[in-house]
Amino acid sequence: MTKRDADNGLGRRQFLGGAGAVALGGLSSAKLFAQTPAATAARGATDLLLVNGKIHTMDPGNRVVSQALIQNGRFTAVANNIPAPRGNIRRVDLKGRVMIPGLIDAHNHIVLVGNRPGWHTPLEHVFTIPDAIAALKDRSSEVPAGEFITTIGPVSAMQFMERRLPTLTELDAVNRPVYIQAAQGGTRTNSQGKAWLEAKGVMVGADGAITGPSLQTALLTLRKELLTPETRKRGALDALKYYARLGITTIRDCGAFHSEGPSGGVANENTYTMHNPFLALHSEGVMPVRLRIDFLHQDPPNANPPLPTLSQRLRNSFPFFGDDWLKTGGIGEFTGGGIEGLRAIAKAGWRAEDHALSLAMVTNEIKDRETVNAEIPLSGLRWIISHIPEFPVDLANRMNAMGMGVLVGWGPLRNGTNVGPPYRMLMNHPIKKGYHSDGGDITVINPWLNFSTIATGRNLAGQQILGDQMLTRQEVLWLATAANKWFIWEDDIGSIEVGNHGDLAVLDRDCFSVSDEDFKRTRSVLTVVGGKVVHNDGVL
Numbered sequence: 442m443t444k445r446d447a448d449n450g451l452g453r454r455q456f457l458g459g460a461g462a463v464a465l466g467g468l469s470s471a472k473l474f475a476q477t478p479a480a481t482a483a484r485g486a487t488d489l490l491l492v493n494g495k496i497h498t499m500d501p502g503n504r505v506v507s508q509a510l511i512q513n514g515r516f517t518a519v520a521n522n523i524p525a526p527r528g529n530i531r532r533v534d535l536k537g538r539v540m541i542p543g544l545i546d547a548h549n550h551i552v553l554v555g556n557r558p559g560w561h562t563p564l565e566h567v568f569t570i571p572d573a574i575a576a577l578k579d580r581s582s583e584v585p586a587g588e589f590i591t592t593i594g595p596v597s598a599m600q601f602m603e604r605r606l607p608t609l610t611e612l613d614a615v616n617r618p619v620y621i622q623a624a625q626g627g628t629r630t631n632s633q634g635k636a637w638l639e640a641k642g643v644m645v646g647a648d649g650a651i652t653g654p655s656l657q658t659a660l661l662t663l664r665k666e667l668l669t670p671e672t673r674k675r676g677a678l679d680a681l682k683y684y685a686r687l688g689i690t691t692i693r694d695c696g697a698f699h700s701e702g703p704s705g706g707v708a709n710e711n712t713y714t715m716h717n718p719f720l721a722l723h724s725e726g727v728m729p730v731r732l733r734i735d736f737l738h739q740d741p742p743n744a745n746p747p748l749p750t751l752s753q754r755l756r757n758s759f760p761f762f763g764d765d766w767l768k769t770g771g772i773g774e775f776t777g778g779g780i781e782g783l784r785a786i787a788k789a790g791w792r793a794e795d796h797a798l799s800l801a802m803v804t805n806e807i808k809d810r811e812t813v814n815a816e817i818p819l820s821g822l823r824w825i826i827s828h829i830p831e832f833p834v835d836l837a838n839r840m841n842a843m844g845m846g847v848l849v850g851w852g853p854l855r856n857g858t859n860v861g862p863p864y865r866m867l868m869n870h871p872i873k874k875g876y877h878s879d880g881g882d883i884t885v886i887n888p889w890l891n892f893s894t895i896a897t898g899r900n901l902a903g904q905q906i907l908g909d910q911m912l913t914r915q916e917v918l919w920l921a922t923a924a925n926k927w928f929i930w931e932d933d934i935g936s937i938e939v940g941n942h943g944d945l946a947v948l949d950r951d952c953f954s955v956s957d958e959d960f961k962r963t964r965s966v967l968t969v970v971g972g973k974v975v976h977n978d979g980v981l
């Protein structure tokens with residue numbers, strides 16, 4: 442029980458279990474309210490008996506077993522010898538493959554990724570230019586002639602062996618307009634894309650590069666011309682499915698910068714309507730991954746009236762409201778409004794998260810929280826600070842004393858030496874810590890690229906950036922599974938244990954023993970969420 446639950450006189454799970462508890466405060470659409478309680482059940486769930494696996498449970502004893510049984514969407518047995526159950530159960534022979542709990546990315550920007558213009562195609566799983574071109578050509582078979590294939594955010598130059606983006610000539614092998622705006626490494630289009638953009642007044646270099654102010658104009662034009670509610674819904678489903686293929690089963694979205702209309706900023710969207718495509722998928726019962734939604738606010742300090750957007754959110758929305766597939770969370774990854782914003786959030790009993798990009802920033806954030814904590818105890822609200830590139834142990838002590846936790850990850854595209862965060866120090870410290878990618882606009886979401894950096898200390902270009910702060914692969918996987926229960930605020934995900942949701946990924950390789958180079962290429966061949974098969978690459 443949390444303080445908030447105690448105040449309400451009922452447990453959160455009891456509260457959410459109520460019939461028809463599916464509408465989301467502050468996000469309502471007529472369609473959503475029309476939904477029946479049946480939509481909240483594990484639609485499409487199958488009872489599964491998984492056998493002959495190396496099942497890394499991530500339970501408190503880190504047990505590895507060979508069998509797991511899922512009934513009605515939850516694990517009902519996890520052992521080496523499960524008696525054959527009665528009833529209609531599908532037996533899955535894992536043939537010695539490694540199975541892990543479904544991965545949890547406790548902070549990224551999937552809602553931005555789901556709202557990109559064009560036939561959006563994340564490219565975080567390919568490591569050479571020819572493989573990227575092949576992936577784009579594959580994609581073109583589903584895209585009508587003349588329509589744009591786009592990758593906006595989830596790709597970087599650094600991930601390719603060639604350490605650059607594809608050229609205009611290379612992209613011309615794809616018989617569609619192509620637009621790639623990378624998280625790192627620039628923006629490129631091909632001849633068809635160049636002709637279309639130039640006809641709309643966007644300046645494009647002879648080599649297909651788009652730079653300077655043209656970059657904003659290009660993205661703004663693509664958004665204005667190509668986005669419809671239908672294309673957004675398609676993009677949202679494609680984005681969630683892409684990451685299910687990499688083993689992710691739960692995502693906490695941490696918002697966007699608000700723009701009322703279409704914007705040229707890669708991290709901008711209308712934060713009051715951008716969830717609609719995801720709500721539509723949810724109401725149709727086709728979500729492939731669990732989504733948790735936090736609300737980003739940026740009210741200026743000392744505004745008049747004070748906290749113009751945050752105060753309305755806290756009055757008119759519900760935290761942690763929804764169902765197992767889609768649920769609201771807290772305020773973040775910006776709280777806005779300075780210390781007054783923090784006070785208002787604490788008073789309302791909500792979770793708060795801000796990111797920190799430097800030692801000075803995290804030091805100030807902790808100081809402000811200590812001030813608020815002296816007036817309104819924060820313990821029990823699970824407040825979070827994310828990224829923390831520099832984070833000495835005394836700051837960990839001070840945050841831990843207030844019952845706060847830190848989210849770390851955020852590394853594959855970074856440069857420099859000892860750029861942090863200090864993973865090893867955190868692992869040895871009692872403070873709550875979990876994994877986040879923060880990907881979607883300025884870095885990559887692919888968990889295996891992020892895990893690879895944490896385990897090897899190297900960025901995607903192979904440069905050592907973490908000093909002596911690396912973790913073992915077991916520790917990395919723990920951060921992205923069991924450790925993230927605390928950050929999602931749900932105990933029944935993140936480990937393969939009796940009673941937990943049947944969320945899992947069967948991997949295409951043994952991620953605990955393959956070489957470093959192979960580790961980052963890990964993918965899921967079977968992803969299951971609540972007993973529902975959401976990705977199957979020939980295992981079933």
Ligand SMILES: [Zn+2]
Binds near residue numbers: 548550796
């Ligand atoms: Zn973020």
